[in-house]
Amino acid sequence: MVRVRFAPSPTGNLHIGGGRTALFNWLFSQSQNGKFILRIEDTDKERSKKEFVDEILYSLKWLGFNWDELYYQSERFERYRMHADKLLKAGLAYIEKSPEGKEAIIYKVPEKKIKVNDLIRGEIEFDSTLIKDQVLIKSDGTPTYNFACVVDDAEMNITHIIRGDDHISNTPKQIMLYEALGFALPDFAHLPLIMGVDGGRLSKRTGATAISDYRKMGYLSEALLNYLLLLSWAPGDNRELVSIQEAVRLFDIKNVNKTSATFDLKKLDWINNQYLKDADPEKLADELVPLLEDKHYINKDHFDRGYLLLLVKLFQARLPRLNDFVDWADFFFLDEPVMDPAAQEKYLTQDLSKELNLFAQRLDNLQCFDIVNIEASFRELVAELGIEAKKLIHPVRVALTGKTIGPGLFEVIYYLGKERSKRRLLKWAK
RNA sequence: GACCCUGUCGUCUAGCCUGGUCUAGGACAAGAGCUUUUCAAGCUCUCGACACGGGUUCAAAUCCCGUCAGGGUCACCA
Numbered sequence: 001m002v003r004v005r006f007a008p009s010p011t012g013n014l015h016i017g018g019g020r021t022a023l024f025n026w027l028f029s030q031s032q033n034g035k036f037i038l039r040i041e042d043t044d045k046e047r048s049k050k051e052f053v054d055e056i057l058y059s060l061k062w063l064g065f066n067w068d069e070l071y072y073q074s075e076r077f078e079r080y081r082m083h084a085d086k087l088l089k090a091g092l093a094y095i096e097k098s099p100e101g102k103e104a105i106i107y108k109v110p111e112k113k114i115k116v117n118d119l120i121r122g123e124i125e126f127d128s129t130l131i132k133d134q135v136l137i138k139s140d141g142t143p144t145y146n147f148a149c150v151v152d153d154a155e156m157n158i159t160h161i162i163r164g165d166d167h168i169s170n171t172p173k174q175i176m177l178y179e180a181l182g183f184a185l186p187d188f189a190h191l192p193l194i195m196g197v198d199g200g201r202l203s204k205r206t207g208a209t210a211i212s213d214y215r216k217m218g219y220l221s222e223a224l225l226n227y228l229l230l231l232s233w234a235p236g237d238n239r240e241l242v243s244i245q246e247a248v249r250l251f252d253i254k255n256v257n258k259t260s261a262t263f264d265l266k267k268l269d270w271i272n273n274q275y276l277k278d279a280d281p282e283k284l285a286d287e288l289v290p291l292l293e294d295k296h297y298i299n300k301d302h303f304d305r306g307y308l309l310l311l312v313k314l315f316q317a318r319l320p321r322l323n324d325f326v327d328w329a330d331f332f333f334l335d336e337p338v339m340d341p342a343a344q345e346k347y348l349t350q351d352l353s354k355e356l357n358l359f360a361q362r363l364d365n366l367q368c369f370d371i372v373n374i375e376a377s378f379r380e381l382v383a384e385l386g387i388e389a390k391k392l393i394h395p396v397r398v399a400l401t402g403k404t405i406g407p408g409l410f411e412v413i414y415y416l417g418k419e420r421s422k423r424r425l426l427k428w429a430k
Numbered sequence: 431g432a433c434c435c436u437g438u439c440g441u442c443u444a445g446c447c448u449g450g451u452c453u454a455g456g457a458c459a460a461g462a463g464c465u466u467u468u469c470a471a472g473c474u475c476u477c478g479a480c481a482c483g484g485g486u487u488c489a490a491a492u493c494c495c496g497u498c499a500g501g502g503u504c505a506c507c508a
Contacts (some may be wrong), residue, residue: 009508044507096506104506121435130433130504138506145508168434169503192436192501199500227442230457234443238456257443260501264441267458273471318471328470393467405469 002034004160005153006065009041010052013210014059016202016263017164017194020228024191024256025162026065027229030248037156038067041149042074043142059211063221064244071156073148080143083151083181084136092180093136102139107147107177109133114172119160119189120256126172134173150174154183162189162253165260189253192232192260202263218323220279223272230271231261241274269320276319281312284322288312291326297333310415314407328406332415337402337424346404347395348428355385355392356399356429360422369418375410399428 006022008014014022029036038060042048060067084105087093093107114126136147143151149170153161168190178185196206208214214224225244233256235242242250276284285308292298298308311332315325331337362377363369382389397409400421406412413421 007508011508041508047507098506102506106506124434126434132504135506140506142506144506149508164502165435166502170508172434190435195501197441201501230442232442234456236444238444240442240457259436259443261443262441264458267442269470270458277471318469320470324470388466390467397468403468407468407471409467 002029002032002159003037003157004029004034004162005037005039005156005158006060006067007039007041007149007152008056009044009047010049010056011044011047012052013212014056015209016211016214016228017209018056019059019063019211019224020194020231021162021164021191022060022063022065023225023228024233024253027244027247027251028160028162028253031251034159035068036065037069037071037158039071039152039156040073041145042072043145043148045074045142048074055212059215062215063211063225069156071152073143073152076148076152077142079155080148080151081137081141084143084147087136087180090180098139104135104139105137107134107136107180109173109176112176114175116171116175116188118168119187119253121190121258124168124171128172128176131173131176134177146170146173147177150177150181150183153186154178154181158186160187160189162191165190165193189256192257194231195260195262197262197264199262207263207265216323218319218321218325219268219272220275220322223275224268226275227268227271230267231263232257232259240271273318273320276322277317279316281309281316284312284316284325285309287322288325291323292333295326295330295333297326297330307415314411314415318407328403331401331403337400339402340398340404343398343402343404347398351430352392352395353429355381355387356396356425358385359392359396360425360429363413363418363422363425366418369414371410371414374413378410395428396425400424 004025006018006025008018008022026036028034038057040053040056042053084093087107088095088105093105096104096106098104109128109131112128114128116124116126118124134146135144137143152158171188171190175185194202196202198206200206202209208217211224215221222244226242229242229244229247230240233247233251235246235250236255285305288308289298289300289303292308293300311329312325315329319325319328359378359381362381363374366373366377378392379389382392385392393409394404397406397412398404400409400412400416416424
């Protein structure tokens, strides 16, 4: 039975790199019908915070990763102590006293060559003479990372350790501990790191790092997962859009790339837009309600949900991020559109009183106020006036929306309604 | 600095294991055009890469060696 684990430290939010490690562990467990175990590595009492634990669990759920078992290292200190004592008795470790008289337990590193057969990178060899003796239990009684990690992975029967590249140099240290404790070795697989656009480690300087930030920005979890997947794995048939279900079916850890990848928002935006297009408007509307309420565009207790749904359908194919809806569709919720100065300058400086008045009148006279008839009356008008359609379309769009870009004009007029459209047009017809 | 990992278009990648089908394919971005209603949507086209040097071979992106470059790790943090 395959058992893998994701072992975050609650000293910060779940970040992109952690999310990606969780993704590959979860993916591997699902593809092998195995178990996905979550272990909170909270041995550092100073830096570990309950709020980070909550945040990490929440983000993992948002990404769709359900864990089969959950452990906290802070509840397992006696296990580490017990195994350290075992090594002490066996003569494989020794005690070191600090000046204040506190005792730490140190592992005596033997001289040997250590070989790792990494599932992604192949064979890697290390020389233990380059590794100094390792602290097992610190003088404050808490275990070190490498020690707690080995004890837990062994006791929790972890079969495959899938983690970031930055742990490669921990691997020989851990392997020596497995051997000293008499535990069976798991398989190792080291994922390439994700880099920021500056070439270094992904950091807050180069953009958002927390998974929850991406949720707040309006990325769908399916899209973020798809993008993370593509950063170091490909389905092999030139496809860019791969659902997580398909990935479970196609995934083979041997096909994971060795090269570190740069996190590129542009492509994430594109993928997110692809998912937004096909997303259920009901679901999108649900997520939009609190955002619209924040802006006082709606009141969640009494608003026209059917109308919101229509607007979501109108915009969803062109949004890179769901949250963009709030700004792009603002003119549907405000009494007056927020006028973009450049747009006004470009399309509403010449006097169009006659044309706008006439169009407002035509709209008023429409018996059947629908998209087809709105467009027909507009086309009729510009034909009579002998002007090009676009000469009037652009100014009308700016008058109605305050923007030069947006959905098709006649749809905008239809959803805005007769009265609001007329009022906004007449404002520019002095 | 030592050790370890990695090097295909600006970015993500396919191809590499099992050399020839690769004048290196796809996607994002960028540029141009079309869509005679905009674009941040759609369609079409263009630009653009095997890090470098040597070797093996009839033949190398693919195998070997070296160089260089980038990254990671060297804590009583995890």
